[in-house]
Amino acid sequence: MPITEREEHGKDKVSFRCSDVGPKNCEWQISGNSEAEIMPKIEQHGREKHNMKIDEDTRKKVHSAIHKKAA
Ligand SMILES: [Zn+2]
Structure with a gap:
């Protein structure tokens, strides 16, 4: 049976690698249950480790x- 993609499925996990946005040599990454859950941690990491300004851009x-991945 083929696995269908269901974007609105509540159990999808999300993950993020700092090097996708920040410095390429940063190996920090995080995963969680939703974008809303990990976003504050990403912002905190960017501010504390890279002195990044977290603006709209x-x-x-x-x-x-942020990548969605099946749980
Ligand atoms: Zn980083």
């Missing part, structure tokens, strides 16, 4: 770099 980059 940065959020867009982060948003497009």
Whole structure:
């Protein structure tokens, strides 16, 4: 039976790698149950480790770099 993609499925996990947006040599990554859950941690990491300003543009980059993966 083929596995169908269901974007609105509540149990999809999300993951994010810092190097997709920030410095390529940063190996920090995070995963969680939703974008809303990990976003604050991504912002905190960016601020504390890279002195990144988290503005709307940065959020867009982060948003497009967050990967959904099946649980
Ligand atoms: Zn980083």
